[in-house]
Amino acid sequence: MxxxxxxxxxxxxxxxxxxxxxxxxxxxxxxxxxxxxxxxxxxxxxxxxxxxxxxxxxxxxxxxxxxxxxxxxxxxxxxxxxxxxxxxxxxxxxxxxxxxxxxxxxxxxxxxxxxxxxxxxxxxxxxxxxxxxxxxxxxxxxxxxxxxxxxxxxxxxxxxxxxxxxxxxxxxxxxxxxxxxxxxxxxxxxxxxRSAVQRVQEALQEHEKMSKKTGKQDMEELKKEVRVARRIKMLHCPSKAMDLENEIKTLRKTFSEKSVDCVNLLKELELHKRLKGNDIPVFDLEGLQCLGSMLHIVCQNGTPMDFSNISVQWFRIHPKESNKEIISGATRPAYAPEPHDVGRYMQAEINFGGETAIAKTAGLVDPDAGLVDYVETLVRKPETEFNVVVLQLNGIDQPKEAVHVLNVGRLRMRLSKGKTVVAKEFYSSSMQLCGVRGGGEAASQAMFWRPRSDLSFAVAFETARERNTAIMLARRFAIDCNIILAGPGDKTPW
Structure with a gap:
């Protein structure tokens, strides 16, 4: 205890x-x-x-x-x-x-x-x-x-x-x-x-093989061309471009000669027919019957004639309908056909001493070679520029030193001098466009343009081909806008 x-x-x-x-x-x-x-x-x-x-x-x-x-x-x-x-x-x-x-x-x-x-x-x-x-x-x-x-x-x-x-x-x-x-x-x-990648790799390998084969062929062709070029260089031969240019010049000269011969033959045939009918022509048309040339009225016997007291009127005749259409303003002894005259006969009526004589082309007016393809190429562009010289403004002669620029676009035409715009108008039914019909040595290179009722121009191009190109291009763009461009007094539609 x-x-x-x-x-x-x-x-x-x-x-x-x-x-x-x-x-x-x-x-x-x-x-x-x-x-x-x-x-x-x-x-x-x-x-x-x-x-x-x-x-x-x-x-x-x-x-x-x-x-x-x-x-x-x-x-x-x-x-x-x-x-x-x-x-x-x-x-x-x-x-x-x-x-x-x-x-x-x-x-x-x-x-x-x-x-x-x-x-x-x-x-x-x-x-x-x-x-x-x-x-x-x-x-x-x-x-x-x-x-x-x-x-x-x-x-x-x-x-x-x-x-x-x-x-x-x-x-x-x-x-x-x-x-x-x-x-x-x-x-x-x-x-x-993986299978898809393998297939792609196989396709690439096959493509590489094919490309190698074609590459070898191309290489062989290039080697051949190089050999030819070296041979040409060693022989001091002219280039292919020069050869083609010379060949074209020769062909043009030959064509002109053949055309003249053909026209002469047609004239002789027509004269032979008239001799049978006791209808001896007094006047005849001289010049190539193609676009870009000039037609002149001459006496049949070759003697020069004064046309100051003689009235002249030019017509275009449709080959099938044979209807005669007057060309307003064409009252001179010389006339330059325009694009609307292609495929038609040209006829001039001469009144002298109370009598009327007729001079007619032996064949249809031929087109300018390659002009249609050239215009089709320009149609793809939104606008095209041409260097021109203003000959007349509202019928009044102008100095010919200043160079203007004529712009032909899809919706409008514009004439300017440097930065200054002289005229600019959209295509409309009141606009008129044709070749100059007053005669003169430069008529084949001149164009008449009336953008509106109170304004008109006569302009000259560098060549007859450019003049005809501008007329055809403007009319093509106007047709796209449902408008037909023609000259004074011309009938539409064509």
Whole structure:
């Protein structure tokens, strides 16, 4: 009894090393369980523990919700990785629950041992120490009750964690299956892409082979041309362009000669017919019967004649209809055919001494070689410029030193001198355009243009070909605007 009375709970003494062993488990587990103390009137008060840790169920639910929320933002492979991670977490949590359950079993054993030790001591001590032992026994009983409640909670958490682990395992299996399917599809696409690349490579190789063959052929042709060029250079022969130019000049000269011969033959034939009918012509037309030339009225006997007291009027005659159309303003002994005269006969009526004589071309007026193709090329351009000289302005002669620019566009014509615009008009029904009909040596190069009723020009081009080109181009653009350009007194449509 004396040894038991000397025990002092809560402080160290020099006899601490001879304290009985069964009391040590109570001191060991004091740091692992809630701390209690005796209050007034025998009430047991639980002391405040450290910061509360959220329950395991809430942690698992929160992580599962975050995984479900992020499911749509990850690819299939990342989703599978997340499911595997969740499965591992659930497994760890399940193991942690098992460890806690094992710890609870150990605590039950310790509490039973502690309670048996305290009951054995309660029979050996008296007084104040006995009361303290009884309080300790009551505290152990309260801890046992709380541990049983905690055990029930842990069992429920264990069940929930197990179900969550099963669901995560199923989701992980589904994710793996989806990943395998995607991998198979990707492999199929890769194989198809490889086959396509192989086909393209084969096609490129075949193309390279063909290009090499054609390249060799081209190289052989180039070598031949180089040999020919070297031979020409060694022989000091003229270039092909010069040969063509000389050949063209020769052909033109020959054509002119043949045309003159043909016209002379037609004239002789016509004269022979008239001689049979006792109709001897007095006048005849001299000049090439083609666009770009000049036709002159001459006497049949070759004697010069004064046309000052003789009136002249030119006509164009359709070859099929044989209707005679007057050419307004063409009252001079010379006349330059314009594009509208191509394919028609030209006829001049001469009145002298109260008699009327007729001079007619032996054939139709021929077009200028290559002029139609040249105009078709210019039609593709939005506008074309020509250098001209203004001969007359509203019938008044003008100085011929200044060079103007005539612009023939798709919608309008413009005449300017430097930066100054002399005339600029859109195509309209009041506009007139034709060749100059007043005669003169430059009539084949001159054009009459009346943009509006109060303004008219007579302009001269550098060549007869440019004059005819400008007339045909302007009329073509005007037809595109549903307008027909003609000369004064001409009938439309053509």
């Amino acid at each position: 004396t040894w038991a009375a000397t025990l002092d709970y809560g402080r160290k003494t020099k006899n601490e090393d001879i304290r009985p062993g069964p009391l040590r488990p109570a001191n060991i587990i004091r740091n692992k369980f809630p701390t209690y103390k005796n209050g007034s009137n025998g009430i047991v008060i639980k002391l405040a523990d450290g910061p509360e840790v959220p329950p395991l169920k809430e942690v698992v639910a929160k992580e599962t919700e975050e995984l479900l929320d992020r499911r749509q933002r990850f690819s299939v492979r990342e989703l599978a990785m997340k499911f595997e991670k969740g499965l591992n977490t659930a497994t760890l949590l399940s193991k942690e629950v098992k460890w806690r359950q094992v710890a609870l079993l150990e605590r039950d054993i310790l509490l039973k041992n502690l309670k048996s030790v305290l009951e054995s001591l309660r029979g050996q001590v008296t007084g104040k120490t006995k009361d303290e032992i009884e309080e300790s026994i009551s505290m152990v009983e309260i801890l046992a009750v709380q541990l049983s409640k905690r055990e029930a909670e842990l069992i429920q958490q264990k069940t929930e964690v197990t179900e969550l682990a099963k669901s995560l395992k199923l989701a992980s299996e589904d994710a793996k299956r989806i990943v395998e399917e995607e991998r198979v599809n990707a492999n199929t696409e890769v194989e198809s892409a």
